[in-house]
Amino acid sequence: MLFHDAVNPAPNPRRVRIFLAEKGLEVPMTQHSIPRGEHRSEAFLQVNPLGQIPALELDDGTVLTESVAICRYFEALHPDPPLFGTGALGAARVDMWMRRVELRLMSPLSMVWVHTHPFTARVVKHQYTDFGESQRPRVVHAMREFDAALDGRAWLAAESYTMADILLLTTLDFAAFIGMPLPEDVPHLHNWHARASARPSAQA
Helix, strand or coil, rough: CCCEEECCCCCHHHHHHHHHHHCCCCCEEEEECCCHHHHCHHHHHHCCCCCCCEEEEECCCCEECCHHHHHHHHHHHCCCCCCCHHHHHHHHHHHHHHHHHHHHHHHHHHHHHHCCHHHHHCCCCCCCCCHHHHHHHHHHHHHHHHHCCCCCCCCCCCCCCCCCHHHHHHHHHHHHHHCCCCCCCCHHHHHHHHHHCHHHHHHH
């Protein structure tokens, strides 16, 4: 087994590292430099033709990609502590909040990243800057939605920390990296972020 990783601030491989740390699992890893284009190398494209990190190579040659799918694989093998919810309702709530993180927050944030950031200007054919800038209010609006959801709650989807919290943490930290930190008027989200960041797994 080999986990193909990339260093911060890449949010998707960090999701898996945090998940593994929460589970207390150690997996052989190899790192690829995205700034140096190692994820587009001929060798890595043999692993994942999409040229995206993370990827998990299993001993039989099977390759899993997509961070949540990789974490679900480990969840099935190591169900304790449960990070994808317990019972039908618990699992559905985690899925619901993961979808909201990815669709309502990460989706517009990725457009800000692709179309306005100097790093991506070196690797994309054309930046539609006006479009990228138009997504910034959507990101802030989503942050305020999560702030409202966390009013009176310690964690996003359940009484305990789950995969939904991992997605939210890595997305917000990536937002800060590209110049979109939390606004001041989201106190519940600030408190949640402090709790999530204080967990040892957040250093993974």
